[in-house]
Amino acid sequence: MTKKILAVLEQREGTLKRSAFEVIHVAAKLAKDLNTSAEAVVVGDSISNLNEIAKFGINKITHLKNSLLSNYSPSAYTDVINNLSKEIGCDILILSNTSQGRDLAPRLSVRINAACVIDCTQINISGNDIICRRPIYAGKAFVDVKILSENKIITIRPNVFKAQASESSGAAEIIVKEITSPDLRDKVIEFKKAEGKLDVAESDIIVSGGRGLKGPENFHLIEKLAEALGGAVGASRAVVDAGWRPHNEQVGQTGKTVSPSLYVACGISGAIQHLAGMSSSKYIVAINKDKDAPIFKIADYGISGDIFEIIPALTEEIKKVKHS
Amino acid sequence: MKIAVCISHVPDTATRIKIGGDGKTLDPSGVTFIINPYDEFAIEEALKTKESLGTGEVVVITLGAEPAKETIRKALAMGVDNAVLLKEDVSRDSLGVAKALAEEIKSQNAQLIFMGKQSVDYDNSIVGQLTAELLRYNCVSVVVKLILDGNKIIAEREIEGGREVVQTSLPVIITCQKGLNEPRYASLKGIMAAKKKVIEEKTPAQYIPSTEIVSMNLPPAKKPGRIVGNDVSAVPELVRLLREEAKVI
Ligand SMILES: Cc1cc2nc3c(=O)[nH]c(=O)nc-3n(C[C@H](O)[C@H](O)[C@H](O)COP(=O)(O)OP(=O)(O)OC[C@H]3O[C@@H](n4cnc5c(N)ncnc54)[C@H](O)[C@@H]3O)c2cc1C
Ligand SMILES: Nc1ncnc2c1ncn2[C@@H]1O[C@H](COP(=O)(O)O)[C@@H](O)[C@H]1O
Numbered sequence: 001m002t003k004k005i006l007a008v009l010e011q012r013e014g015t016l017k018r019s020a021f022e023v024i025h026v027a028a029k030l031a032k033d034l035n036t037s038a039e040a041v042v043v044g045d046s047i048s049n050l051n052e053i054a055k056f057g058i059n060k061i062t063h064l065k066n067s068l069l070s071n072y073s074p075s076a077y078t079d080v081i082n083n084l085s086k087e088i089g090c091d092i093l094i095l096s097n098t099s100q101g102r103d104l105a106p107r108l109s110v111r112i113n114a115a116c117v118i119d120c121t122q123i124n125i126s127g128n129d130i131i132c133r134r135p136i137y138a139g140k141a142f143v144d145v146k147i148l149s150e151n152k153i154i155t156i157r158p159n160v161f162k163a164q165a166s167e168s169s170g171a172a173e174i175i176v177k178e179i180t181s182p183d184l185r186d187k188v189i190e191f192k193k194a195e196g197k198l199d200v201a202e203s204d205i206i207v208s209g210g211r212g213l214k215g216p217e218n219f220h221l222i223e224k225l226a227e228a229l230g231g232a233v234g235a236s237r238a239v240v241d242a243g244w245r246p247h248n249e250q251v252g253q254t255g256k257t258v259s260p261s262l263y264v265a266c267g268i269s270g271a272i273q274h275l276a277g278m279s280s281s282k283y284i285v286a287i288n289k290d291k292d293a294p295i296f297k298i299a300d301y302g303i304s305g306d307i308f309e310i311i312p313a314l315t316e317e318i319k320k321v322k323h324s
Numbered sequence: 325m326k327i328a329v330c331i332s333h334v335p336d337t338a339t340r341i342k343i344g345g346d347g348k349t350l351d352p353s354g355v356t357f358i359i360n361p362y363d364e365f366a367i368e369e370a371l372k373t374k375e376s377l378g379t380g381e382v383v384v385i386t387l388g389a390e391p392a393k394e395t396i397r398k399a400l401a402m403g404v405d406n407a408v409l410l411k412e413d414v415s416r417d418s419l420g421v422a423k424a425l426a427e428e429i430k431s432q433n434a435q436l437i438f439m440g441k442q443s444v445d446y447d448n449s450i451v452g453q454l455t456a457e458l459l460r461y462n463c464v465s466v467v468v469k470l471i472l473d474g475n476k477i478i479a480e481r482e483i484e485g486g487r488e489v490v491q492t493s494l495p496v497i498i499t500c501q502k503g504l505n506e507p508r509y510a511s512l513k514g515i516m517a518a519k520k521k522v523i524e525e526k527t528p529a530q531y532i533p534s535t536e537i538v539s540m541n542l543p544p545a546k547k548p549g550r551i552v553g554n555d556v557s558a559v560p561e562l563v564r565l566l567r568e569e570a571k572v573i
Contacts, residue, residue, distance in 0.1 A: 072488065074453075074463065099483035103465050106418070106450035110457035115419065115534035118448050131538060136446050140341045141350075141542055149534040186462050186492035193486040202484050205572070229573060247468075247503045248482060253337045253444060254361050254502060262572040273337050283570045284549070285562070291551070300549040301565055303558045313559045318573065321563055 005038040006090035019096035025163035028057030045070035054172040055165040066179040076182035082111040097155040114151035138253040138276030198232035205231030212267015216244035252277035270295025328434035331363035333392040362440025364507035365500035400518035401510035410528040422454035424528035435495040452499035462496040468503040
């Protein structure tokens with residue numbers, strides 16, 4: 001018997017992240033299916049948009065507050081969430097599989113004596129069991145995992161469970177708990193923002209460039225197309241290894257795994273390690289002069305031609321239709 | 325100071341996955357196994373740290389079956405001093421791995437431990453954090469830059485949109501991300517020396533699993549897409565499809 005579900009929400013600079021609403025949506029649905037209730041928790045200083053949680057299905061949230069906790073501290077966040085979870089008697093915790101969620105979930109799992117299942121794309125109930133589906137081998141296969149322990153921690157892959165706001169729900173009950181002397185054995189003392197505007201891991205549209213671009217000086221073509229589409233710039237490992245692009249843009253098995261709505265691969269051959277990181281994208285467009293390039297096998301739409309002619313034309317056409 | 329590195333033995337990233345007869349595991353026939361790519365950064369950082377301290381010992385720890393020794397030999401060839409194989413034929417879930425590693429780290433009394441940020445087989449990326457929590461050690465995950473100053477640690481971890489600079493202290497587990505360093509190649513001398521080194525074998529304490537894989541499957545095959553055209557004249561049609569059919573722009 002499940003006692004209670006806790007949705008662990010992430011804030012950045014005092015605002016709940018988009019992924020937090022997916023966590024609420026999943027926790028609320030699971031609570032309904034298991035015939036129990038769900039609450040939420042967030043750690044931080046002042047947070048602006050806590051009231052919005054009600055629209056996504058949870059109407060009680062505990063805000064664990066301290067000005068020293070506005071930035072992430074693994075030790076302190078683990079401590080205060082663990083304490084709250086025990087206090088209100090939760091046995092299932094849901095987090096988003098963001099950098100912070102993935103860092104925090106295993107620590108909490110040791111504290112509350114729970115199995116920790118990471119990066120789930122489905123959560124199914126079968127009799128008394130919870131079975132989570134998660135990709136492995138960078139998406140080349142997936143497994144269904146049954147959780148045997150009584151307490152459970154699950155992180156959900158961002159962008160997979162679509163949270164939908166309902167207009168009807170009222171205000172959320174917000175309980176503020178001041179935290180005194182948090183355990184700051186480790187803490188974030190600075191955030192260094194990356195140069196790129198949007199991060200590939202968080203963007204719904206990605207335009208990636210590969211060795212077909214011939215040199216770093218041609219990547220402005222990719223940047224302009226990404227800008228026209230409102231997306232992020234990605235890269236193959238070949239161009240990252242060559243030093244043309246920073247590693248945080250690398251997509252693939254040893255780079256980032258992404259699942260945007262639209263992925264545009266320009267001058268990328270489609271090696272298995274690249275496909276592993278992006279094949280779950282909703283729509284894939286490939287532009288490559290080699291009509292036999294493996295990338296076309298998984299692309300929804302392709303143009304077999306020269307990127308140096310096609311990308312600028314595509315950028316102009318997109319600007320045109322967006323402004324019409 | 326004793327520095328530990330935990331490494332795992334995984335299928336090559338170019339492997340085409342075939343599901344085994346039990347429907348729950350990878351069919352290992354024809355699969356080449358390699359050292360987990362992220363663990364090479366862990367080995368390099370351990371060796372670099374020892375070199376800059378001018379003293380110390382680097383020990384590599386692996387939980388796995390007999391064939392994992394190949395991967396351990398590669399670490400020894402890179403310059404690692406000693407190796408322990410926690411020998412077990414069946415594979416464990418992450419918590420089970422962490423329990424075995426924590427036990428061994430404690431008995432080695434290592435204060436600085438390097439792991440990879442993720443194994444490229446099950447893509448869990450949690451063994452480092454689990455192990456640290458079991459030992460009540462500090463832990464910084466997904467590290468791309470590390471400064472060790474006496475007992476003090478400043479580590480930069482990669483997150484969405486940038487890097488977090490984390491301040492902490494020993495004992496600590498660092499999980500390594502690409503960008504932290506350039507792993508060295510094993511020298512011929514290193515390879516020869518590695519052949520002579522003894523890999524100590526131990527039996528890990530028994531573990532009762534907390535999860536069970538009920539099935540493993542391949543994703544549904546994607547239906548082949550459409551080549552819209554072979555030059556710029558296809559661009560308007562592509563944009564129309566993205567707008568009207570896919571509805572993504
Ligand atoms: C352990 C390991 C991990 C790896 N991890 C990753 C990873 O995470 N991500 C990753 O991407 N790779 C990874 N790789 C590397 C991968 O195997 C490939 O080498 C790499 O993806 C190739 O990059 P590319 O497609 O840019 O280059 P190439 O394979 O060289 O392809 C360039 C393409 O551009 C096309 N082209 C050239 N000129 C033009 C033009 N004018 N117009 C149109 N098309 C043109 C060519 O036809 C070709 O298809 C990994 C490899 C290993 C061994
Ligand atoms: N069987 C193992 N033996 C030793 N180290 C391991 C083992 N499994 C995982 N690790 C370490 O934990 C890291 C993260 O693995 P994982 O959480 O499984 O993705 C790896 O990069 C290794 O450093």
